[in-house]
Amino acid sequence: MADLSVNICGIESPNPFWLASAPPTNTGDQIARAFDAGWGGAVWKTLGEPIENVYSRYSSVDINGSRMMGFSNIELITDRSLELNLIEIEEVKRRYPDNAVIVSLMVESDPDAWDTIIKQVEQAGADGIELNFGCPHGMSERGMGAAVGQVPEYTCDITTWAKSSATTPVFVKLTPNITDIRYAARAAKNGGADAVSLINTINSITGVDLDSFTPRPVVGDMSSHGGYCGPAVKPIALNMVASIAADPQTADLPISGIGGIGTWQDAAEYILLGATTIQVCTAVMHYGYRIVESMHEGLSNYLDGKGLSSVEELRGKSLERVTTWENLDINYVHKAEINQETCIGCALCYIACEDGAHQAIGVKATEDGKSEVWIKWDDCVGCNLCSLVCPVKDCITMVPQDVGATSMTWVEYSSDNPPGELYPRPKHGLTISS
Amino acid sequence: MNQTEAPRESLSALQPAPTIAVSALRPAPTMTWDEALVEAHRCLMCWDAPCTRACPTSINVPQFIKRISTGDLLGSARTILSSNILGASCARVCPVEMLCEGACVLNDLHERPIQIGRLQAFGTEDVVFGNHNPFEIAAPTGRSIGVIGAGPAGLSVGAELVKLGHSVVIYDAQPQPGGLNTYGVANYKMDMATAIAEVAFITSLGVEIRTGVSVGSDISIDDLMETHEAVFVGVGLGGIPPLGIMGEDLNGVEDALDFIADVRNGSAVVSGQRVAVIGGGNTAIDAATQSALSGAQHVYLVYRRGREQMGGYPHDIERALQQGVEFVHWSTPDRIEGSDSVERLVCSRTELTTDGTLVVIDGTEYAIPVDRVLRATGQAKRTGFLGTLAGVETDSSGRVIVDEHHRTGNDRIWAGGDCVNGGKEVVNAVEHGKIAARNIHEALLASVGI
Numbered sequence A: 001m002a003d004l005s006v007n008i009c010g011i012e013s014p015n016p017f018w019l020a021s022a023p024p025t026n027t028g029d030q031i032a033r034a035f036d037a038g039w040g041g042a043v044w045k046t047l048g049e050p051i052e053n054v055y056s057r058y059s060s061v062d063i064n065g066s067r068m069m070g071f072s073n074i075e076l077i078t079d080r081s082l083e084l085n086l087i088e089i090e091e092v093k094r095r096y097p098d099n100a101v102i103v104s105l106m107v108e109s110d111p112d113a114w115d116t117i118i119k120q121v122e123q124a125g126a127d128g129i130e131l132n133f134g135c136p137h138g139m140s141e142r143g144m145g146a147a148v149g150q151v152p153e154y155t156c157d158i159t160t161w162a163k164s165s166a167t168t169p170v171f172v173k174l175t176p177n178i179t180d181i182r183y184a185a186r187a188a189k190n191g192g193a194d195a196v197s198l199i200n201t202i203n204s205i206t207g208v209d210l211d212s213f214t215p216r217p218v219v220g221d222m223s224s225h226g227g228y229c230g231p232a233v234k235p236i237a238l239n240m241v242a243s244i245a246a247d248p249q250t251a252d253l254p255i256s257g258i259g260g261i262g263t264w265q266d267a268a269e270y271i272l273l274g275a276t277t278i279q280v281c282t283a284v285m286h287y288g289y290r291i292v293e294s295m296h297e298g299l300s301n302y303l304d305g306k307g308l309s310s311v312e313e314l315r316g317k318s319l320e321r322v323t324t325w326e327n328l329d330i331n332y333v334h335k336a337e338i339n340q341e342t343c344i345g346c347a348l349c350y351i352a353c354e355d356g357a358h359q360a361i362g363v364k365a366t367e368d369g370k371s372e373v374w375i376k377w378d379d380c381v382g383c384n385l386c387s388l389v390c391p392v393k394d395c396i397t398m399v400p401q402d403v404g405a406t407s408m409t410w411v412e413y414s415s416d417n418p419p420g421e422l423y424p425r426p427k428h429g430l431t432i433s434s
Numbered sequence B: 001m002n003q004t005e006a007p008r009e010s011l012s013a014l015q016p017a018p019t020i021a022v023s024a025l026r027p028a029p030t031m032t033w034d035e036a037l038v039e040a041h042r043c044l045m046c047w048d049a050p051c052t053r054a055c056p057t058s059i060n061v062p063q064f065i066k067r068i069s070t071g072d073l074l075g076s077a078r079t080i081l082s083s084n085i086l087g088a089s090c091a092r093v094c095p096v097e098m099l100c101e102g103a104c105v106l107n108d109l110h111e112r113p114i115q116i117g118r119l120q121a122f123g124t125e126d127v128v129f130g131n132h133n134p135f136e137i138a139a140p141t142g143r144s145i146g147v148i149g150a151g152p153a154g155l156s157v158g159a160e161l162v163k164l165g166h167s168v169v170i171y172d173a174q175p176q177p178g179g180l181n182t183y184g185v186a187n188y189k190m191d192m193a194t195a196i197a198e199v200a201f202i203t204s205l206g207v208e209i210r211t212g213v214s215v216g217s218d219i220s221i222d223d224l225m226e227t228h229e230a231v232f233v234g235v236g237l238g239g240i241p242p243l244g245i246m247g248e249d250l251n252g253v254e255d256a257l258d259f260i261a262d263v264r265n266g267s268a269v270v271s272g273q274r275v276a277v278i279g280g281g282n283t284a285i286d287a288a289t290q291s292a293l294s295g296a297q298h299v300y301l302v303y304r305r306g307r308e309q310m311g312g313y314p315h316d317i318e319r320a321l322q323q324g325v326e327f328v329h330w331s332t333p334d335r336i337e338g339s340d341s342v343e344r345l346v347c348s349r350t351e352l353t354t355d356g357t358l359v360v361i362d363g364t365e366y367a368i369p370v371d372r373v374l375r376a377t378g379q380a381k382r383t384g385f386l387g388t389l390a391g392v393e394t395d396s397s398g399r400v401i402v403d404e405h406h407r408t409g410n411d412r413i414w415a416g417g418d419c420v421n422g423g424k425e426v427v428n429a430v431e432h433g434k435i436a437a438r439n440i441h442e443a444l445l446a447s448v449g450i
């Protein structure tokens, strides 16, 4: 059995699965139940000057009947008093000394305000603090959250204040609503941050009520942009995590990865791209704390299967496989192959390639009322589309072709002295007739 | 008398008959929105979809399902009905296992096929039974077409022609329109009220239907040819002729079609009776299943050959067995006995000789005690009536000969449905009407230059 425990900037956690600062970490009672269920750590719902929420606050995007593929909220930070939260932090830490309790904070841009609240939560027993520089709605209008995270100088300044007050590790939670996440991470690091957490939610309008014309979530007859999260945002977050982990200036900055995580596979992907812990919000809001059970077991089985003895051994293993486009081998050739045995004749590959790719699949209606499809080898550019569209598992595979071409990057190819010839690409003539 | 010798087939215990919904003008919803969405989202949206290819009317299945999954019931109904104006009844009575659902690619993915029939019923419900016309009706052409028979073929040709701006009068001998959709289809597939409600939708498009009018007696062919520029013949098939055996005049011996019609209008009572159905085709199986569902104490299906030779669909045979019908194979009726009403059906066993002919085995007589005998041995052709139509020819099996546009030898007369194909499904009759309508439209345009 692989060791799932992790250590992030000095904080020990029995496993890398943490709850993100959000409704699932609203109260001590919830966090206690989460720890009982198996979560390794939790980032307390952001504390600060308690606010009042609007009633209606969530909306979501369903895709082909799958619920909450994207989720959005216009909720603010905690609406509960600081005193109550502090008592609960203390109680949770007392009952769960081995679990990581990080407390998310957001106060006005005043060093004293930060100093006071940091001391209070550390006093209560927090293992670390997380600076919420990410909330993209409401709080940002009051000069907090994303209003800080979107300006690297503010991020650096406030992190510096926090570091000067804190005795426990300081996480800076980054907003993705920014052009290049590396600048925000560098600013946090320059301010002395011990770790970064990302991503917070993405500015969004999830949809519009087609009857009333009001965007969602509907508050009376109005709406406001919200923060987007859930499965739909994972690819964006993964890229941001990888860019920070691969940036020489922040490569040693520990990362708590967040965004669209709901399974052990999601978690493993974040870890492979450099995260030490991962945080979950939407999936728990959807299914409850119990999802951690299968995450636990799945990750453990996966590590065992890969012959790895700890999460730490997995961490960052994919980073060496991420490069820039210009460093990819432009002479790597693969082509689609169809397994006729398992093909069900839906012809989705045909129409996708025909209308959406390179007209490299043939189709014929067969006697038995189905469609027969085949790859036109010469025309296939190996784009992968058909294999993505095919509803049958492993029916279309992309098979590397030994074409004898010298492997060569774009940089090499465009140099004065290319190491070889460019292997020819299928080209499409102008077929439009006047 | 040796009753046990004929090969029998039945499921051990008689299963309780499900209660049949009380008919209402607007049929009960076939699916909830939730059910429909789950099912619609399963559809892969195949290209050149096998389900569409398997549909005789070429309904664009993935496109109507897409409209359901995006909440557009009007668009869904329009997609279905523009290919098949009787999409609502076809959704209920089509042998989907042999057609669209049988062709669905998901069968090969070892998943249940998409429930196309149920989705189609759902997709047409609001429009058809709410009588919302989803079509644009062309400007009046001033041309009139007479249609003989308000069965599926006649309704289809009528609706298509009305959409094109023609006026259409359908004449039917029966008191209710709908043909076998109203009188013949088994109740457990579609009840009479649903069939009639669908006809109301057709009339709401502008088709005029005159029921209780038998062409040839109540109105002459000549009158019809004079009143209308073109005529479509959709007279279907006739009754089931007597078997020609002793005892057929006893009470309780009847045509299976009359029996089904009586069940549909509520006048037949089989509850507690022992019923023997003679035949092996779809009508026989429907009559047997319907008897069982209507509370018969025991139902025998007597067929002169074996299971393999039965004309009925495998899924219908399966359902009959599940309803407790006992199949008596390799047996042929000799005579029916009883004093006033039926008491016994006397049969002999049959077999195939080495050269493949079916022979009765002498001395194998046995009797089945029954209260009712239904003959379902094949409908007669309406050759008598068809012979009165000048220029219209029939083939050796009594089927009307038409060209690929469903035009007969008389260039003002078209024909379609059971009277042309010898008896198939509702969906085939609808397709015939659709093809004929296009050709009638072209012919009328060409001849009078509208």
Ligand SMILES: Cc1cc2nc3c(=O)[nH]c(=O)nc-3n(C[C@H](O)[C@H](O)[C@H](O)COP(=O)(O)OP(=O)(O)OC[C@H]3O[C@@H](n4cnc5c(N)ncnc54)[C@H](O)[C@@H]3O)c2cc1C
Residues within 6 Å of the ligand: B093, B094, B095, B148, B149, B150, B151, B152, B153, B154, B171, B172, B173, B174, B177, B178, B179, B180, B181, B184, B185, B186, B189, B213, B214, B215, B216, B234, B235, B236, B237, B257, B260, B282, B283, B286, B382, B385, B416, B417, B418, B419, B423, B424, B425, B426, B427, B429
């Ligand atoms: C028992 C039974 C069960 C069936 N079950 C199914 C099923 O489940 N699914 C399915 O798809 N198909 C089924 N069918 C077949 C289907 O009903 C027919 O294929 C279809 O109804 C044919 O349509 P049609 O318009 O050609 O003829 P019909 O439906 O027979 O209509 C012909 C009409 O013409 C009228 N008519 C005839 N002569 C005249 C005249 N001289 N003047 C005026 N009117 C006249 C008749 O009264 C009748 O209403 C079944 C058939 C039978 C017999």
Ligand SMILES: Cc1cc2nc3c(=O)[nH]c(=O)nc-3n(C[C@H](O)[C@H](O)[C@H](O)COP(=O)(O)O)c2cc1C
Residues within 6 Å of the ligand: A020, A021, A022, A023, A045, A046, A071, A072, A073, A075, A076, A077, A078, A104, A132, A134, A135, A173, A199, A200, A201, A228, A229, A230, A231, A233, A258, A259, A260, A261, A279, A280, A281, A282, A283
């Ligand atoms: C309803 C809701 C409230 C949230 N509140 C906070 C918050 O108070 N502080 C914070 O740092 N992030 C907050 N978030 C952001 C989440 O912590 C997390 O970064 C984001 O949802 C992405 O993770 P996910 O895809 O697992 O949901 C909130 C998210 C949601 C959905």
Ligand code: SF4
Residues within 6 Å of the ligand: A335, A336, A352, A353, A357, A358, A359, A360, A361, A375, A379, A380, A381, A382, A383, A384, A385, A386, A387
């Ligand atoms: S890989 Fe791309 S180009 Fe090749 S057959 Fe598939 S869709 Fe077409």
Ligand code: SF4
Residues within 6 Å of the ligand: A338, A339, A342, A343, A344, A345, A346, A347, A348, A349, A350, A373, A389, A390, A391, A392, A395, A396
């Ligand atoms: S998408 Fe897959 S299953 Fe469908 S026709 Fe193509 S290869 Fe066959």
Ligand code: SF4
Residues within 6 Å of the ligand: A346, B042, B043, B044, B045, B046, B049, B050, B051, B052, B061, B062, B103, B104, B105, B106, B114, B116
């Ligand atoms: S064959 Fe099945 S999956 Fe494909 S379009 Fe038709 S119903 Fe949908």
